[in-house]
Amino acid sequence: MIKIYAPASIGNVGVGFDILGAAIIPINGTLLGDLVTIKPSTQFKLVNTGIFSNKLPKNTNQNIVWKCWLKFCQIIKKNVPVSIILEKNMPIGSGLGSSACSVVATLVAMNEFCDKPLNSKELLLLMGEIEGEISGSIHYDNVAPSYLGGLQLILEDSEIISQKIPNFKNWFWVIAWPGINVSTAEARDILPKKYKKEICIKNNRYLAGFIHASYSKQPHLAARLMQDFIAEPYRIKILPNFLEAKEKIKKIGAISCGISGSGPALFAVADNIHIAEEISLWLRKNYLQNNTGFVHICFLDLKGVRQLGQNNETL
Ligand SMILES: Nc1ncnc2c1ncn2[C@@H]1O[C@H](COP(=O)(O)OP(=O)(O)O)[C@@H](O)[C@H]1O
Numbered sequence: 021m022i023k024i025y026a027p028a029s030i031g032n033v034g035v036g037f038d039i040l041g042a043a044i045i046p047i048n049g050t051l052l053g054d055l056v057t058i059k060p061s062t063q064f065k066l067v068n069t070g071i072f073s074n075k076l077p078k079n080t081n082q083n084i085v086w087k088c089w090l091k092f093c094q095i096i097k098k099n100v101p102v103s104i105i106l107e108k109n110m111p112i113g114s115g116l117g118s119s120a121c122s123v124v125a126t127l128v129a130m131n132e133f134c135d136k137p138l139n140s141k142e143l144l145l146l147m148g149e150i151e152g153e154i155s156g157s158i159h160y161d162n163v164a165p166s167y168l169g170g171l172q173l174i175l176e177d178s179e180i181i182s183q184k185i186p187n188f189k190n191w192f193w194v195i196a197w198p199g200i201n202v203s204t205a206e207a208r209d210i211l212p213k214k215y216k217k218e219i220c221i222k223n224n225r226y227l228a229g230f231i232h233a234s235y236s237k238q239p240h241l242a243a244r245l246m247q248d249f250i251a252e253p254y255r256i257k258i259l260p261n262f263l264e265a266k267e268k269i270k271k272i273g274a275i276s277c278g279i280s281g282s283g284p285a286l287f288a289v290a291d292n293i294h295i296a297e298e299i300s301l302w303l304r305k306n307y308l309q310n311n312t313g314f315v316h317i318c319f320l321d322l323k324g325v326r327q328l329g330q331n332n333e334t335l
């Protein structure tokens with residue numbers, strides 16, 4: 021039996037549309053991501069469990085887990101009959117890389133189960149391809165951090181797809197999902213096809229500055245540069261409470277705040293636990309729209325995908 025956990029992630033991280041992604045884990049150590057368990061079987065079987073399993077497509081052939089299994093078998097040119105349990109703990113269309121969690125956990129589990137026929141670059145390419153089929157275009161900013169951990173800079177170079185960059189150890193990442201869903205494909209569709217030269221230059225300057233500040237250990241500069249000129253101005257119209265919340269969170273003391281992925285989740289960064297707790301409390305009272313919503317204070321998850329034992333301890 022192989023049991024794999026893939027963590028939730030924050031796509032874009034404000035300044036890096038489709039270029040930066042961060043894997044996260046609540047500071048209390050609870051797992052925030054999907055779990056996939058694979059056992060040998062005589063034919064393909066998929067059982068969905070977990071709090072958000074009732075939101076998955078009813079038809080197995082529409083579950084990404086099935087798509088991952090099929091593509092994996094096609095690539096290795098072998099039919100591998102398995103029984104899969106998907107523990108769907110991440111809400112779909114939340115802005116926390118829910119589909120990426122399922123894709124990463126399934127492909128890593130299949131690869132382990134088959135004694136690693138694919139190397140990590142081949143696996144990541146496949147993860148990006150499947151994520152692209154769901155959201156309309158390939159973007160690695162959820163699958164790369166969920167797979168590799170930490171804060172990932174997507175390079176898509178001929179040799180290297182993504183690399184980890186330094187992070188600030190005292191940053192607390194508060195994430196809030198209000199309990200409603202936004203389709204990533206739709207939130208990508210509303211973005212302009214073209215941007216003005218000034219916006220491109222400004223965006224390049226801020227992103228380059230953020231990477232520089234991360235390497236030269238300047239947290240306040242890094243936080244100031246975490247601004248989104250590409251997606252946020254267009255997505256706020258589908259996230260009616262976001263701007264108000266951002267203003268309030270900044271007043272409480274967040275050093276940065278933005279839309280997580282394509283929303284509706286948001287993230288805020290605080291450089292001390294007291295401010296993080298105050299932000300978390302305010303979000304719980306004011307940003308959640310129903311009792312399925314949640315708020316977590318997180319660290320970056322530096323490990324990324326991992327194998328778990330029977331009792332969910334990391335192996
Ligand atoms: N295992 C799965 N996890 C998440 N989404 C899935 C899964 N299987 C199928 N889907 C479908 O894929 C789409 C994912 O939507 P998307 O908005 O991209 O979610 P997210 O932003 O949370 O990754 C939805 O239409 C959903 O029904």
Ligand SMILES: N[C@@H](CCOP(=O)(O)O)C(=O)O
Pocket residue numbers: 031032037038039113114115116117118159161162204207208251280281282283
């Ligand atoms: N860069 C993507 C990230 C989407 O993340 P998700 O968690 O909303 O799927 C985008 O902004 O479209």
